[in-house]
Amino acid sequence: MKKLALYYEKLENEVVQCKICPRMCKIYPNKIGNCGTRKNEGGKLYSLIYGSLSSIAIDPIEKKPLYNFYPGSNAFSISSVGCSLHCKHCQNFSISQTNVENTKRFLKEKTPDNVVEMAASNNCTSIAYTYNEPLIWFEFILDTIKLAKKAKIKNILVTNGYINLDPLEELINAGVDAANVDIKAFTDEFYQKVCLTPKGGLTRVLDATEYMHKKGVFVECTNLIIPGYNDNLDEIKNLAKWIRNSMDFDVPLHFSAYRPMYKLNAPHTPYETIINACKIAYEEIGLHYVYAGNVSTDEYENTYCPKCKKIIIKRVGYSLNLNNLTQKNTCSNCGTKINIEGNIKTGRREFSFF
Template sequence: MPEKEAAYYQALPDGLVLCTLCPQACRLYEGESGRCRGRVARGKKLYTVNYGRVSAVALDPVEKKPLYHFYPGSLVLSVGTVGCNLHCQFCQNWRIAHDEAATEQVSPEQLVALAVEAREQGNIGLAYTYSEPLVWFEYILATARLAREQGLKNVLVTNGYLNPAPLKELLPYLDAVNLDLKGPDAFYQKLCGGRLTPVRKTAEQLAGRVHLEVTNLLIPGENDHQDAIEDLVVFLAGLDRKIPLHFSRYYPQYRLKIPPTPLATLEQAYRLAREKLDYVYLGNVADPKYSTTYCPRCGAVLVERLFYGVKLDGVKNGHCAACGEEVDLIQ
């Protein structure tokens, strides 16, 4: 598939090209690629080199994203490219984010056709995930428009490191987002090569406009102290206390060899968050009580989850079957 001129860049007087898609603001010489590896400067213009490049496609449970309040028990056709605009030392998908991974060319039309065909298996739409999808901006925008025309849902699983203008353009085509809020600003600088403020701005831009859930991977000694957890919880509660928060258990990956997160740390984070947020979960933890959705009013079980098996027995016509409280679930 031929390279396409990128959106969001400026040609500078000194011959450099400035990428304005994300806060990294890469200033590129002729032939140079941005930090995300998805955009290259040529002839005082910026071009995408990842358009249509697909590294992975799978029909996943929507809970795997993780999204617990968006069509529970459904499947979503999940797709990823290569590259990322952050460089997290603990990256779980580093082989496609930072290495040279095999890809196939798939046009937006072909991908949407696959998603439509997968409806027979219970597919609700497309999830842009695995690597960082926002560095695939032009392809996602084109695909999401076509998917919306076919009545498909568009799901984004992202680090949120995007400037406000491109997010505003993409937002009308998004139905649900799982946003990774990784930790304090010092954590972003030390382990991710980024900053916290742009991600919080993304959260603020998304809240109330799409279905939003947040993931926080807790890493021992780095972002698991009480102050960091309380700061995250207060921020989310200030946006909407109904935003589901997923604390995820860390295991050594890529360049970070710290031992796995103790269960006690995750349980303490869970208790702290439940004081201000209605829906809190623990990921990469076997105990099903931490993946169960409870009614914020009466505490009754609304949704039971065992791995990716889902039981919705506690929800009747969008309300808690026990007390009648309206349930914050999209079904």
């Protein structure tokens, strides 16, 4: 659905400049911006994807991944099409690296009201804007976030973090509760060569992530490790250090294993690489909540008490046991506050206890 865009400037000769993401696309009449979703028609910028949904699903929140935010709840997950990045290894390229024309017959048209009603009627604690990049879907998620907040449903961004701070601030003020930011690598070279951003992409992502954390959004970070591209252990150490120094020890970090996808054909990430990355972040840098994704490990799937090291949440796949977490989100053994947001007694799905 077409809707007049927010955050753009009219230049001369009916050219417009989009100000949502750091690319700042100058878009000529009848042309579409780099993300494939924002079109100049007669000197005005329109979002072509307002209310156009490519997927609707009910996911365990752990799948986002968010491990410390309403653990065990379900997230009503929606997406559209397009992206501000063009990662050669995109896992959702069929919806992210396409445009509205190519996907029109698959898209379902929904209003923000529809989305909030569906989330509520399916007992979802949150709505996750996910699968493709939500920040370029700005106008629709802004309206939906406001309605969800009124309905006491949490709002989650699963994002690449590539956004300008002004539109980000408006989203946060409207009611963003949590975000998982995919920090693709800790070198700008990776952003330029693999994600095809202009220079400075990494800095912009870090700035937006830090900004969200400062403004009270519950932030978790993900880093997908690709052999030969971003698996240097010094780089991984620097990422963990940045999280500790720029945000907090308490910000959860997920290291995830890569498998060959789309245009990138690197080898699968070895198990040892993920475990070594977790060890560096947890033991050496001292982050309190470090998790492994896409690999099977006993050690880095659980949430531990930062003080007494007792297992607070035990996970096997998407099943959880929260027996050592008190109602006040403290450790049942030593009383330490655990950085978990959300009352675990509200709206959580059934757990398999073991």
